[in-house]
Amino acid sequence: MQERLEKLLNFLLSKGARYADVRYEEHARQELFVENGVLKSFTHSVDVGTGVRVLYENGWGFAATDERGDPALERAALKALEIAMASNKRANKEVKLAPEPVHRAAFKSWVMKDPFLISDKEKIELLKSATLKMKENPKVVRATGSMSFRRIDKLFLSTEGSVIHQEIYITGAGIEADALGEAGFQRRSYPASFGGDHATRGWEFIEEMKLLEHAPKVAEEAAMLVDAPEIEPGEYDVIISGNQLALQVHESCGHPSELDRVMGSELSFAGGSFLTLDKLGKLKYGSEHVNITADATIAGGLGSFGFDDEGVKAQKSYIVQNGLFVGYLMDRQTAAELGLRSNGAARADSWSHPPIIRMTNINLLPGNYTLEELISGIDYGFLLDTNKSWSIDDLRLNFQFATEIAYEIKGGRLTGRVFKNPVYYDITPNFWNKCDGVANESYWHVWGVPNCGKGQPMQVMHVGHGTAPARFRRVKVGVRR
Amino acid sequence: MRGEAFYRNLFRLMNEHFIGLKFLAVVWEQDQALTRFASSRIHQNVAERKVSLSVLATRDNKVALATSNDLTVSGLKTLREKLETMLEFATPLDYEFSLPEVSMGYPVENVAESLKKVSAEQRANIFDRMLKIATNDVQLFGYVSDSVTENVIISSNGTFLYQSFAGVYFNVVAMCDSASGYASGVAKSYDELSVDEKVERAVRFAKMSKNPVEIDPGSYTVILGPEAVSDLFMYFGWLCTNGYTHELKISPSAKYLGSRIGPNELNVYDDPTHPMQLPFVYDLCGKKREKMAIIENGVFKNVFYAHGAALRFNKKPTGHTLNLDDLDSSVPVNLVVDAGNTPVEEMLSDTKSGIYVNRFHYMNIVDPQEAIFTGMTRDGTFLIENGQLTKAVKNMRFNVKFFEFTQNIEAISKEIETVASEYFPQIAPYMKVQQFNFTSKTA
Numbered sequence: 044m045q046e047r048l049e050k051l052l053n054f055l056l057s058k059g060a061r062y063a064d065v066r067y068e069e070h071a072r073q074e075l076f077v078e079n080g081v082l083k084s085f086t087h088s089v090d091v092g093t094g095v096r097v098l099y100e101n102g103w104g105f106a107a108t109d110e111r112g113d114p115a116l117e118r119a120a121l122k123a124l125e126i127a128m129a130s131n132k133r134a135n136k137e138v139k140l141a142p143e144p145v146h147r148a149a150f151k152s153w154v155m156k157d158p159f160l161i162s163d164k165e166k167i168e169l170l171k172s173a174t175l176k177m178k179e180n181p182k183v184v185r186a187t188g189s190m191s192f193r194r195i196d197k198l199f200l201s202t203e204g205s206v207i208h209q210e211i212y213i214t215g216a217g218i219e220a221d222a223l224g225e226a227g228f229q230r231r232s233y234p235a236s237f238g239g240d241h242a243t244r245g246w247e248f249i250e251e252m253k254l255l256e257h258a259p260k261v262a263e264e265a266a267m268l269v270d271a272p273e274i275e276p277g278e279y280d281v282i283i284s285g286n287q288l289a290l291q292v293h294e295s296c297g298h299p300s301e302l303d304r305v306m307g308s309e310l311s312f313a314g315g316s317f318l319t320l321d322k323l324g325k326l327k328y329g330s331e332h333v334n335i336t337a338d339a340t341i342a343g344g345l346g347s348f349g350f351d352d353e354g355v356k357a358q359k360s361y362i363v364q365n366g367l368f369v370g371y372l373m374d375r376q377t378a379a380e381l382g383l384r385s386n387g388a389a390r391a392d393s394w395s396h397p398p399i400i401r402m403t404n405i406n407l408l409p410g411n412y413t414l415e416e417l418i419s420g421i422d423y424g425f426l427l428d429t430n431k432s433w434s435i436d437d438l439r440l441n442f443q444f445a446t447e448i449a450y451e452i453k454g455g456r457l458t459g460r461v462f463k464n465p466v467y468y469d470i471t472p473n474f475w476n477k478c479d480g481v482a483n484e485s486y487w488h489v490w491g492v493p494n495c496g497k498g499q500p501m502q503v504m505h506v507g508h509g510t511a512p513a514r515f516r517r518v519k520v521g522v523r524r
Numbered sequence: 525m526r527g528e529a530f531y532r533n534l535f536r537l538m539n540e541h542f543i544g545l546k547f548l549a550v551v552w553e554q555d556q557a558l559t560r561f562a563s564s565r566i567h568q569n570v571a572e573r574k575v576s577l578s579v580l581a582t583r584d585n586k587v588a589l590a591t592s593n594d595l596t597v598s599g600l601k602t603l604r605e606k607l608e609t610m611l612e613f614a615t616p617l618d619y620e621f622s623l624p625e626v627s628m629g630y631p632v633e634n635v636a637e638s639l640k641k642v643s644a645e646q647r648a649n650i651f652d653r654m655l656k657i658a659t660n661d662v663q664l665f666g667y668v669s670d671s672v673t674e675n676v677i678i679s680s681n682g683t684f685l686y687q688s689f690a691g692v693y694f695n696v697v698a699m700c701d702s703a704s705g706y707a708s709g710v711a712k713s714y715d716e717l718s719v720d721e722k723v724e725r726a727v728r729f730a731k732m733s734k735n736p737v738e739i740d741p742g743s744y745t746v747i748l749g750p751e752a753v754s755d756l757f758m759y760f761g762w763l764c765t766n767g768y769t770h771e772l773k774i775s776p777s778a779k780y781l782g783s784r785i786g787p788n789e790l791n792v793y794d795d796p797t798h799p800m801q802l803p804f805v806y807d808l809c810g811k812k813r814e815k816m817a818i819i820e821n822g823v824f825k826n827v828f829y830a831h832g833a834a835l836r837f838n839k840k841p842t843g844h845t846l847n848l849d850d851l852d853s854s855v856p857v858n859l860v861v862d863a864g865n866t867p868v869e870e871m872l873s874d875t876k877s878g879i880y881v882n883r884f885h886y887m888n889i890v891d892p893q894e895a896i897f898t899g900m901t902r903d904g905t906f907l908i909e910n911g912q913l914t915k916a917v918k919n920m921r922f923n924v925k926f927f928e929f930t931q932n933i934e935a936i937s938k939e940i941e942t943v944a945s946e947y948f949p950q951i952a953p954y955m956k957v958q959q960f961n962f963t964s965k966t967a
Contacts, residue, residue, distance in 0.1 A: 074849065081618045083832075086849045087606055088591035092574065104644070105570040109593045122571055126557075129644035130566045133651070163613035171615070184772055221774050227893045228774045307562040311666040311697040311706075314885065314902075317967075395572040434888045434921075436900040441921055441966040443898050445890050464891055468921070470967045499667050500558055500570070522890075522923045522963050 047113060048093075048200045051120050055097055056202055058124055062098040062140065064201040065120075066352060068394035073159065073192045077170035078185060079178050085163075092394040097123040101138045102131025105397040141378035141385050143355050145204040150349020152212040153342045154245035158192040161246045166190055170218075173254040177220040180262035182269060184228075185221040189238055190249065191493070197394075205354040213345065213505055214248045215241030215493060218258060222265035229268035229463055231447055233261045235286040236430050241491030241505065244343040264448060264461065271463040274449055276521030280424035281467065282417050282514050287446050288407060289490035289508035290430045295471040296328075296335050297405040297506070298497075299439035300362045300370070301388075302377040304400070312499050314437030317471065318368060320381075326368040329475030332410055332513070335363040337372055339387055339403035344507035345491030346405070348390075352398035355387040362405065366476070374400050392502040399498050404489055406509030410481030417480050417514045419455035425520065426450040426457065426512075427465055435471075443468040443522075467520045477518060482511035525553060526575075528631050528686045531676040534577075534595060535684045541600045542579075542680060545607065548623050549579045550808050550848055551595075551676040558669040559647040564655060569644060580848045581607040585621050586614035589848050619836040623679055627810030632687040634803065635672055636713035639690045642670050650694070650719060657723045658698060662730055664723075666696035670714070677810045685810050691802045692717050693944045697903055698730035703916065705729025706883050706903035708751065708944040712802065729882060729904035736916035737907065738965060745878035745934075746960040747871055747908065750941040752901075753861055754952040755884045757792060758945055759897050760926050761856045763889055765794075765818055767829035768852040771837045776895040776927070777827050785824050786930035789864040792819040794828070794844075794856035800942045800951050801858045806843075813843035818856060819930075828854035861952040864936025868954045871935050873911035875956065880906040880913055884922075895926035900966065920962040932958040 048065045055063040069091045076084040093116060094107040104127030108119040170188035177186035193213040200206050217239015219232045234240045234252055242248045283291060299316040303309060318326070339357035341347050348357055353375050362370050373381070374389035377400065389398035418426070432445035449465035451458045469477075489509040496503055531551060538549060553575040560568040577599075578591040588610035590603050650668045658664050670692045677685040694717065695708035706729070707722035748756075769775035795815040796803040807813055809831045817825045826842075832851025834841040844854030872880075882904030890896040901920050906913040937954035 076849075079618070082586075082615045083617070083852070084589065084849045085587070085610055085614050086589040086591065087610060088576075088578075090576070090591075090593055092593070094572075102566070103569060105568075107570075107572040107574070109574045119573075126569045126571060126644040129559075129648045130569045132645075133566050133648060135565050163610065167613065167615060185774065221772075223773055229893075307663075307665060308560075308567055310562060310699070311560075311695055395574050397568065397570055399568075432888045432890050432898070434886045434898045434900070436919055436921070436966050437885050437902050438966070441900060441919070441964060443890075443921060443923075443964075466890060468964055473967075499560055499669070500556065500572070519964075 044198060045206060047116065051116050052200060052202050054117065055120055055124060060097045060099055060124060062202055063096060064199065064354065065093060065095050066197055066199050066394055067093045068195060068197040071194045075166055075170060075190045077174050077188045080171045080175040082167055093119065094394045094397065095120045095123040096397050097127040098138060099124060099127035100131045101134035101136065102127045104130060107395040138376060139379040140375040141383060143375060143385065146350060146354055146356060147206045148349065149208045151210045152243040154212045156246035158214050158246045159194060169254060173218050173258045176255060176258035177218065177262040180266050182222040182224055182266035183220045183262045184223045188218040188254065190216040199352065199354055201354050207350045207354055209349050211243055211348060212245060213241060214244050214246065215239055215491060216249050216252060216254065218254055218261060220262045220265040222269050224269035226270050229265055231261045231265035231268065232429055233257045235490060236447065238493060241345050241493045242343045243345055243347050267461055268448060268463045271461050273464050274425065274462045274521045278517045279520045280421045280516050281518050281520065282426045282512050284426065284428040284512050285486065285488055285510040286490055287427055287430050288510040288513060289492065290433055291444065292335065292405055292407050292508050292510060293492055294433055294435045295439055295442055296362060297402040300372050301400045302371040302373045305371065306377060309497065313497055317438045317440050322368055324369060327366055327476065328363045328368040328472055329366045330478045331366045332478050332481050333363055333366050333475050334408040336361055336406050336408060337386060337388065337403050338406055341404050341489055341509065344404035344489040345493065345505045346403040346507035351387040351389045352391045353385065353389040355385045355389065358387045360386045372400050372402065374398065390504055392504050396500060396502050399502065401497065401504045402495065402506040404507035404509060407481060407513065409484040409487040409511045412480045412482050414482050414486060414512055417482060417512060418452055418457060420514065421452045421455060424452045425465065426452060427467065440470050442471060465520060466522050467518050469518060474515065477515045478513055479516055481513040486511035525555060525672055525674050531686055532684065535678045537597060537600060538678055539680065542604055545581050545680065546583065546623055547579050547581045547680045548809065549577060549678040551575065551577050553674040554671055556671040557642065557647065558667055559644065559651060560667040561651055562665045564663045566648065566651065578848050579603055579607060581611060582621060582623060583611050585616040586611055587617065587621060588614050621835060623681060624809040624811065624831055626682045627685060629685055629812065632805045634712065635688050635690040638713050638715060639670055639672060653719060654696060654723045657720060658727050661700055662727050663699045664696055665699065666694060668694045677806060677808065683810050685806050687805050689802055694719060695944055696723055696726050698726040700730040700734060703730050703733035704903045705733060710802065710942045710944045710949040732906065732913065733904055733916040736918045738918045741920065741962045741964050743959045743961055745875060746957050747875060747878060747880045748955045748957060749882045750952040750954060751883040751943050752881045753955050754943045754945055754950040755887050756897065756926065756929065757859060757861050757952065758950060759887055759889065760895065761818065761859050763892060763895055765827045765856055766854050767827045767839060768833035770827045776893065780824050780927055781827060783824055784822050785819065785927050786822040786933050788821045789936050790819055790822045790930060790933060791862035793817055793860045793862065794858050795860045796858040798858065798860050798951060801860065802949050804857050807845045808848055809841065809845040811841050811843040816842060828856065830854040857948045859950045863938050863940045863953050866935040866937055868937040868939050871937055871954060871956050872908065875908045876910060878908040879917060880908055890923060896923060897926060898923045919966045921964045922961055923963045924961050929957060934958055
């Protein structure tokens, strides 16, 4: 295949392309969904194709095809070139690409047990057992469990001479219980909501989740929530758990630090960013406890890889350091505009889409506290756990999150009382400046978010967020309706 | 595109290579191109061509689904092998499963000739047209896109259905300093796409949006534009019309179905026959899709049943099976919020005090039991004073109970528009609503 793609790139250079790259990808996917002990959906898919990206003078073009022969590849290449020429006619700005060394390399995810070699029976039995365990609770009307496995084999070549082969595995699972009572219905999820947790690891990641052991507590908490009270709206000290903070970091730090968004490329769809260029190195984004990195090198993180889809080597860089906003997520074109090297954030969700700036693993670095110490510093407040809903404005300032559960804290201790439908909201920098402690490394975990949507055509990307529980003072909780 | 004849041959090949296996197969083939612009220049310009063949196989009341984009004989053989292995390990469903009944129909082709060979240059010409409408102090951000789709349904019991459809879409955000306006459009071909009028509106709103005033959160009378109305009803359609969650009583429909939830003139349909819709004629089980009322004369009339949910709860399938990997869930994909009786000019002139909302941003479900939705205003929010849009307003966050919102609808406009929503085109009017709950403002 490599030879065929090299020939294609040479063909494009001969037609006048200034730069071109090509990705041939094979995606295999298996998904299982079990409800109340019954296997409801069992799917396997294979998706193979090639995407060609061309820069003609100052215009970009991209074309993708699932046809496999050389004539089809040539047609796709010519189409990408034709599109690039149409773009170039309207170009009013020089396109520069930040320099990147030529890489001839291979990368494979950190997989101990290949999930595609684990028997289907074992996977099905685990989900059946976990859902039946949850269903034992009489209030649970629907107990579900899901697993998802992906293998992405991709070959990247560029006219600059890079040849990169990557084999990336993605493994994920989760369970949910829906409980029903006279007061209505409530859901509890483990280890996270909306499909659970995911990583670029193997079957060992599922084993470590201990789904079966956690199932009874998931069901019990769903049942408790049905008759639980709601929090009286007001300002409270809160601890936000790791799995909720993952989404908080995602929406209020990850997305606004995408430099294409800052430069307006996403304005008509997902919006812009308050982290404008004048704020770089100047904005006090959060308190001194807030250190946020973009790190694609974390072993097993869902946003980890060897090279991004422009052939830039995976890196770690700071976005927020000791509370100060210091860096963006960049691709080669936006990095060049700042006179920097790309930090390797150009990613495509498929052979059929071009790379755009995406999160890698965006992490709130651990602090020095134990969870008990964080709790002991709260006279009255709540521990908020597991995302239920999210929304943020088009500049990533005004956010509102709902979580599945709030655990009451009184006199520095958890009381055992739970509250349903908790909602908290704030303005991004105000909120992060209220952070007065992050739990230590032993609580830190890289959560996988497998469904981050961005771009037109929409691309759904897998990204990671390393977080530990953190404490925030005087946060608005509850909405008066 | 491969065309009907190619797929008739696939039908023959599948029945040859899948002998002894009960199956339902669905093919999606799409040619899509999209030209994206920001700061009044094209920054992304793409075309993709892709196909997928999904085969749902069943044996001993077990089901398995395998998908591939290799439509060769060798690809079909690999699919069959995969399905056989999966069926070996699958476990039976807890209701009696059967494939949909045989469904036959004429090929449905809804692709304008002019769309079959659109070039990047033609899309860029639309962008050029937009630029001419914008003045020098306005920058444009958005996209122009076209797609041609083929959908084929094949089954071991003899079903062969072919439908092809096409659409052109655009959206545009006009920026004037930090002020913005928005418009979007959908049509069956570029000839039918009303770009100029909508871009003019986006530009006008951007210019009007300068120097916004801040107002306090609270309950206000609002006039919602079609973009905002369509967002609210899209979330309602997604959350509240699924027959499966209704039967489990974990949907708001368990409480509200059959109730009066709004004024007589509130009528909402899933309507593939509406002339302004891009029709999706058959669902993936081959069930012919027909106009069905969701809300009729203010009463919440129907929820929908996908193939699996219908079998399980002994209901008739309603033509809403849209995923073979989820035979339970249903979504109305041709949503139409019908026109009312009030001209939009009259709606505005009758409003002494209120807020006009052009568009919402990043809506989500806060409480799935009561259908409480949140989101932000965006790209054109104005104070209404004595029947006029007077000042721009800084963006606000709302939290509304959908079924209170519908009870508070005071007027529905005669005018309706097709808007390019995030997922499917939708048709919606303007609405005047009392006591719309804004809960916070942006920085």
